[in-house]
Amino acid sequence: MSRPRIAIAGFQHETNTFSPAPTRMENFESGGAWPALTRGADLFDVFLGLNIPLGGFIDAAKDDCDLVPILWSNAEPGGYVAQDAFDRISAMIASGLEEAGELDGLYLDLHGAMVTEDFEDGEGELLRRLRAVVGPDLPIAVSLDLHGNLTREFVELASVLAIYRTYPHVDMAATGARAHKLLMETLANGRPFAKAFRQLEYLIPLQAQSTMREPGRRIYGLLPGFESPGVASVDLAFGFPPADIHHCGTSIVAFGSDQDAVDQAADSLLETLRKSESEFHNPLVPANAAVRQAMDAANGAEKPIVLADPQDNPGAGAVGDTTGLLKALVQEGAKKACLGMLWDPESARKAHETGVGGTFEASLGDCLPQPDCSSLDIAVRVEAVSDGQFRFTGPMFGGTHADLGLMAVLLILDDHSEVRVVVGSRRAQNADQAIYRHIGIDPTEQKIVAVKSAVHFLADYQPIAEQVIFTESPGANPCQLDRIPFKRLRSGVRLGPEGPAYAPAAQ
Structure with missing residues (x-):
C-alpha cells in the first residue's frame, strides 16, 4: 500500500455543566496548562514528543503516512462551550479538510465530554459537520479521553476509536499511536470495522476511577486480552459525571472484523463492570x-x-x-x-x-x-x-x-x-x-x-x-453523585455504585 494521505486535527474540551466558569473562544486561543490553538505545520513543531494524543499519532505515523496538519485546540475544563467558539473552530477544521485535497483518512484528537450551548454531544455534532465535508465512507480514527460521555450516534459516525487506558492519563500519546494502528488496519482491510457499543447502568465518581487503584487497575488491565483475530480493539470510557446530559456515564466500545466476536467482547467487559460495582469507593x-x-x-x-x-x-x-x-x-x-x-x-x-x-x-x-x-x-x-x-x-x-x-x-x-x-x-x-x-x-x-x-x-x-x-x-x-441536581440524565441510571436510581419526576 502506498503512503496514505491522512489529515490530522484536534478539538478538546471536558465540559462541566455545573461550572460557573465560561468557556469562550479566548480560552481555546490563549493556552495555559495546554498548548494554545495551533494551526497548520506548526502542529509538528508543538506536539511531536509531547504526551498528547496528537503527538503520539504524529510520531507513529510520520514514517508511513503523508500527514496533512489542520488544527488543534483545547481549553481548560469548564462550563458550557460557547456556541460561537464551537462553530468557529469546527468551521476551521471543515475548511481545512475542504482545502486538503484527496485524502485516505482522517485522525481526530477529541475528548468525548464536550457540551456546547446547543448540543449535548459536541463531538457527535462535530463529526456530523465533518462527515458532510469528507463523505460517509472516509475512514475516521478518533482518540478519546477516558472521561468521555459517549453516544451511539457518535460511535456510528467514527470508523474506529481509541480511548485512554490510564487515569492519571500518562498514556495520551500512546493512545494516539493506537489510533494510528487501528486506522492503518482499517485502510489495509479495505472495509469498515464491525462495532459494538454498550452503556453501564451506574455512574462512577471521578476519584473512584483511578487506574492506579482498584478496581480500575484490574479492569483496564483486562483490555489488551480481548484482542483476537476477530477483535481489533476493546475500550472503556469511565465517563464524566458532572455533566447534566442524557448519555452521561460509563460506556464500552469494541471494533473488529467479526461482529459476533466484537459483541461478545463488549458484553464480557460489561458483565465485569456489573460484578465490580461494590468495589468502587468514594472516600471523601x-x-x-x-x-x-x-x-x-x-x-x-x-x-x-x-x-x-x-x-x-x-x-x-x-x-x-x-x-x-x-x-x-x-x-x-x-x-x-x-x-x-x-x-x-x-x-x-x-x-x-x-x-x-x-x-x-x-x-x-x-x-x-x-x-x-x-x-x-x-x-x-x-x-x-x-x-x-x-x-x-x-x-x-x-x-x-x-x-x-x-x-x-x-x-x-x-x-x-x-x-x-x-x-x-x-x-x-x-x-x-x-x-x-x-x-x-x-x-x-x-x-x-x-x-x-x-x-x-x-x-x-x-x-x-x-x-x-x-x-x-x-x-x-x-x-457525591446522589447530590447532583441532574435534570437531563436518562431514567434509571444509578447515581454512584450501588446508589439510588435517577428518576426525573422526583427532581
Missing part, C-alpha cells in the same frame, strides 16, 4: 477533619501528607478559587503546609506590585461567587513571584510549556499556622510538582501538600507521599 473526608488527620499522620512521617481538593479541581471544570481547604489548614494550625494552585488573578497582581518581602491585606479566592463559598480575608507576605512560564516535568504533562500568567507564593500571616498558598492567573489543576517547584517550593520538604486536583496529581505526587487523603470541600465539581 470533610476538610477540617482531613487536615487534622494529615497533621497527626505527619508527625514522624518521612514524606509529606498530600491532601486533594477534588470538588474544586479545575481539571474537571471547577473554578479553582474556593478556600474551604485553605481555611481548614489555617483554622487547624497546620505547619509547613502549602496549597496550590488557587486561581486568583487579583492577588497575583497585587503580589507582583507589592514585591517579594512585602505584605498586603488579601482577599483570597472567591473570584467567581459560588454557593457555600467565600474569600479568605487575611494579611499575607509575598515570598516569591513568577510570570507563570515554565515546563511541566511530571509523568502526565512532562515537556509541555505552561503559561499560567502572573503567579506568587503568599505566606498566610497567622500566629497559629504556617501555610503558604500559590496563586495564579490562569485556571489549571495541580497535577505536576513543577507548579510548586518552579516558584521555589519543594513539595518533599513540606509536611502537608494540598493540591486542587481529583486524580491526575497521583502520577507525580503519590511517589513522594506518605499518605493521600481526599477531602470534601465546596466546589463546582460535585463528587
